Amino acid sequence: MxxxxxxxxxxxxxxxxxxxxxxxxxxxxxxxDPASADKAERMPSPTQGALPPDGLREDEVWLADLDLDAGTVVTAGSLLHDVRAVGQDIVSGPEGLVAGRLAVDATVPFEVLADELGGGSVVRAADGGQATVVRTVEALGRELRVTATGTVDVEDGRLVVEPRSIDIGGPDFLSDATAAVVRRFVTIEHDIEGLPEGLVLQNVAVRDDGFRASLRGEDVELTP
The missing domain is CATH 1.20.5 (Single alpha-helices involved in coiled-coils or other helix-helix interfaces)
Incomplete structure (x- = not known):
């Protein structure tokens, strides 16, 4: 029992x-939510049930949506990773291919910005969503190894990293006096190229592998 x-x-x-x-x-x-929910929220939703525009000609083709993912996109003056583009209200005809709305998210590798700066530069992520630039500059007749950390912003459609702290080593008074001289050498102002004209940079976030950029545009020509 x-x-x-x-x-x-x-x-x-x-x-x-x-x-x-x-x-x-x-x-x-x-x-x-599913793991991909954040990514889906940042991009336009599918336009299921959308109707073509009035006056669509016989030699035109209308697409409600167009979704493109590419691991790497390379043009003559640009290198982008992890590119995702979503177009809506797209018309293809003799004049070309035009998207009524286009959203693009892409990563600008740190190496691209480092090459622009020169001076053996290294660009990397820093704490608090900031970025760090390390490079050699010539100031006051000497070569200095400078480490600058700053915030990442969008200004006039450009990716900008503005130094908030600059360290060149040595005494504090020397660093403070030289910081103003070397600031322009460690300030990043980057135009994201290689994408269709009409896209405007809206937001930039620092990731481990580069700067994640979000661009949006209307009536964007997808072909020359």
């Missing part, structure tokens, strides 16, 4: 654990 009661208690306990486990899974599923 004792053994039977113990067996019944064990079966009941196991059943309760299973019920709790299922309940937790259901709650987790209901309270959370």
């Amino acid at each position: 004792e053994w039977k009661r113990a067996k019944d208690w064990l079966i009941g306990a196991v059943g309760m654990v299973l019920v709790l486990g299922v309940a937790l899974v259901v709650l987790w599923w209901a309270a959370s």
Whole structure:
């Protein structure tokens, strides 16, 4: 009898654990979003059920949506990684291909900005969503190894890293006096090239592998 009661208690306990486990899974599923939800929210939603514009000619083709993903995009003056482009209300005809709305997210590698700066520059991510530039500059008749950390902003459609702290080593008074001289050598002002004209840089975030840029535009010509 004792053994039977113990067996019944064990079966009941196991059943309760299973019920709790299922309940937790259901709650987790209901309270959370899929891993790709953040990415989907940043890009336009599919225009299912959209209607073509009035006056579409016989020699034109209309697409409600166009979605493109590319690991790397290289042009004569640009290198971009992890590119995602979503176009909406696209018309193709004798005059070319035009997107009524176009959104592009792409990563500008740190190496691209470092090459622009020259001086053996290194660009990397820093704490607090900032970026660090390390390079050699010539100032006051000497070569100095400068480390500058600054915030990342969008100014006049450009990716800009404005130094907030500049360290050249040595005494503090020397660093303070020289900082104003070398500031322009460690300030980044970058135009994202290689993408269709009409796209405007809206936001930039620092990632481990580069600057994640979000560009948006209307009536964007996708072909020359």
